[in-house]
Amino acid sequence: MNAPRRKPGSTTSGLVLIDKPQGWTSHDAVARTRRLANTRKVGHAGTLDPMATGLLILGINSSTRLLTYVVGLDKEYLATIRLGAATTTDDAEGEELTRAAAGVVDGVSATAIAAGIQGLTGAISQRPSAVSAIKVDGKRAYARVRAGEDVELPARPVTVSEFDLVSSTRVDGFLDLEVRVVCSSGTYIRALARDLGDTLDVGGHLTSLRRTRIGPFVIDAADPLDQLDVASALIGPADAASRLFGRLDLSEEQAIDLGHGKRIDAPEGSADAGPIAAVDPSGRLVGLVEYRAGQAKSIVNFPPDAPMAEPVGPAAAEDAS
Incomplete structure (x- = not known):
């Protein structure tokens, strides 16, 4: 067939x-x-x-x-941190490592939580979760963990610009914190949950995570x-690039010159900068340019699009599993 x-x-x-x-x-x-x-x-x-x-x-x-x-x-997340237990993966999918007595969790004050969150806000040093996708000697950390290896990743600098407590709920001897986090790329929200639990001496892990913004x-x-x-x-490419960067609207001649690898004059008074989205009169993204010494030089070119073709036959309805 x-x-x-x-x-x-x-x-x-x-x-x-x-x-x-x-x-x-x-x-x-x-x-x-x-x-x-x-x-x-x-x-x-x-x-x-x-x-x-x-x-x-x-x-x-x-x-x-x-x-x-x-x-x-930068990225924004909504998350639930469960205080009262630590897990092997720093989230709900791992096996429980430790559990604090309900009375100990009940004794965690709002002041202590606020101080713990404040201590994890700003420019911090964070040790990624051992089950992250970071490569260790060419192999993903999570793959090494699954193979039975002990993995301890080195701490690295990240920035948590906002870490807000939205609400808190006591559930079956645990304390669930609904939080909002705005952070730099490379920040692990699971690690924030783990570290907050460690700071409060009750253990902590992530039970839900939703990313709500990227740039x-x-x-x-x-x-x-x-x-x-x-x-x-x-x-479209021009729209997407214009949201990410500044925009330079080109004349037809400038678009042709950039497409041929030539430099063009930058707008008068432009400081050195880049990338900038260079868009031709028809609205097509010609490329990304950088301004240097009064000229615009292409750093990434984008070819013209052809109309989108539709899949034909049963394969169009297939789902990933």
């Missing part, structure tokens, strides 16, 4: 904002979007654990070049993965 026929792969590019459901990996989301967009060239910016939900930014075709700049943006992109603009229509959800 012949495989389902598909039209030639699409070269339409842009960013897509996904509201990732719980239980799906970031790879699952990429695989499903590849089918829907009829292209292999799909990538994501910033992994979300299967337990986590919320904003995942995907780049399609040439717009995968923008993901490098998205990954490093200028917010969860309210994202589509649920099971309702995704790529063509309508696509943020």
